[in-house]
Amino acid sequence: MTETENLDRLPTRLERWIGAVASLLIFLFLGTIVALGTYLILQRSEHIPIAVIAVLSALSMLALWAAFMFVRIVRGVPRKPSPVAQIIVGLLAAAYGIAYLGALIAGLVSPSPRNYLSAMVAGVILISGVAWTRHAWKSYKAREA
Structure with missing residues (x-):
């Protein structure tokens, strides 16, 4: 378990790799859901509920944030x-x-x-x-x- 005095330190190499893998997996999972949902919406000619569009929009923002975090972890300089x-x-x-x-x-x-x-x-x-x-x-x- 993490001690509270140790929360504001630089991430270790293992923690950076775990963060990169986790953010990549989140991006791939959410991106697949958004792409599949968008494809299914485009195939339908009837009215699409606004809740479906709102959920897909939120998921796409989370997917983009995960992609941003992946790039930041991989290409960025570690900092507290x-x-x-x-x-x-x-x-x-x-x-x-x-x-x-x-x-x-x-x-x-x-x-x-x-x-x-x-x-x-x-x-x-x-x-x-x-x-x-x-x-x-x-x-x-x-x-x-």
């Missing part, structure tokens, strides 16, 4: 993430944990035994996001002083 970037990642992780646990409590997600593991993962992500945000906030305040 800024405290602001760490705060954003921490807040996103905490928001995901809160949203999933809230959906579980509200009954939007089935409380079956299969979902206990995902609830535990969401709880860990929530706690990690709060810890990460707290650490990044301290780094941000130390930079200002």
Whole structure:
């Protein structure tokens, strides 16, 4: 497990390779879905629901972001993430944990035994996001002083 004092270091060579492979796989997966969806939309002559177009647009933006990250990881110079970037990642992780646990409590997600593991993962992500945000906030305040 990553210690909070070790979050703002340069990525190791292995971490860069994992990031490059992961971003490439995400791009290929999402790009395939967008290309297939666009092809199917162009084949249909009837009305396409706006929700389908919105989802394909969001997926295409995520695919382009993954491609950008791949190029940045492969061609860029390794550098530390800024405290602001760490705060954003921490807040996103905490928001995901809160949203999933809230959906579980509200009954939007089935409380079956299969979902206990995902609830535990969401709880860990929530706690990690709060810890990460707290650490990044301290780094941000130390930079200002």
